[in-house]
Amino acid sequence: MFTPNVAKTLVGGLAVALLLTGCGRSDARPEQAAAGALIDTEPAAGTITVWAMGTEGELLPKLAAQFGTANPGAKVEVTAVPWQDYAKKVQTAIASGDTPDATMVGAVDLAAFASTGGLDQVPSKLVDYGAFYRGAVQSTTFEGAEYGVPWYVETRSLFYRKDLARAAGVSAPRTWDEYGPFLKALQRQGAKWGLSLPTGATGTWQSVVPFMWQAGARIMNEDGTTFTFDTPEALKGLEFYRSLIASKITSPNGPVSLGEIEPQFVAGSTAALISGPWEVNLLKSAGGSSFVDEKVGIAPLPSGPKSNAGYIGGGQWAVFKDAKNREGAWKFIRWLASPEVQKTWYDLSGDLPAVQSAWNEGKLATDATLAVFRTQLTTAQPGPNTTTWRQVTAVLDGEIEKVAKGVSTPEAALREIQKKASEIGTGA
Secondary structure: OOOHHHHHHHHHHHHHHHHOOOOOOOOOOOOOOOOOOOOOOOOOOEEEEEEEEHHHHHHHHHHHHHHHHHOOOEEEEEEEEOHHHHHHHHHHHHHHOOOOOEEEEEHHHHHHHHOOOOEOOOOOOOOOHHHEOHHHHHOOEEOOEEOOEEEEEEEOEEEEEHHHHHHHOOOOOOEHHHHHHHHHHHHOOOOOEOOEOOOOOOOOHHHHHHHHHHOOOOOEOOOOOOEOOOOHHHHHHHHHHHHHHHOOOOOOOOOOOOOOOHHHHHHOOEOEEEEOOOHHHHHHHHHOHHHHHHHEEEEOOOEOOOOOOOEEEEEEEEEEOOOOOHHHHHHHHHHHOOHHHHHHHHHHHOOEEOEHHHHHOOHHHHOHHHHHHHHHHOOOEOOOOOOOHHHHHHHHHHHHHHHHHOOOOHHHHHHHHHHHHHHHOOOO
């Protein structure tokens, strides 16, 4: 399933992959940065320049004005940057040394930017990383050090036609064993396809690698030096994906563009899909509010042998090494990571808080739909935080497509993925 959030992630990440070989402070790989100087608790002062992307860039000035009220000696100047220009702009700024103080970073891109030596290491004790969802924290590190602070998160859960489930007398599946029978039951109520899954379009890996995680796979070793796709657990996950297609629950020709699947879901020809909280509004646009209220159910992803892990994405904040107001930038980021401000940002933007305690009051605590995603976030994982991951995902998408189309087996696909991923390396 492709979404606006997925699209902006792909735009940023692909551009980073293309630019990494041509931009940077030097040809030599930087040494791991020493811990940044501590940031005091005094109010921020001076002008703080930040870049933010997409909708977040458009809305952030409203939130930044509140920071100015609490820090009267400081002024935050926000430049909204289109996602398609973001990677080039950041890389050019790092290479020239002419940077703003801070920038929003897509979760998949931090390693690429940190590898140039252009980011400041997060100061010790700036924030409590234990307060954030674990998956969000995993995407902030590079070579053993933190270079980002989580801001918002996104993950995916199972959307299904609850009217068809009710007619079939079945409940949302909790395990892989229940998954196929549940989807078949919805098909017996008239749906041609039980579940929509991507089958090779860019970003397919975000829906398929979770099957491997759910089976217990680790796709990189603990020290981040080797990809490990050639494991029984990864094979079990890819075989499960293939079984959904082989049993005609899922089409071998999945969606390839934004907005493609919602009309099919509304019409009832596709009975389930995997998507994030933004999907609610997409379905309201396609079918109306009453359709969502009466016919759409949302549940956590079914668990495989080891977990129900899904993919986690989102945005985080980083400060440039060449920041003119380093202290002010880190104070602004620390403020953005406070639970109260995270709740305010959710009310303003709809972005899900990365800080877990921000979910304890208001709609975040009581809304049934949000409760599903809150549960899902506890097990959600990011892709490996390595500078080569984008190259590897292109291999994954291509080999997964062969499996979906039946021209390769899961075993053969994983052998090829492992071979090519090993040739690409992890950048470590």
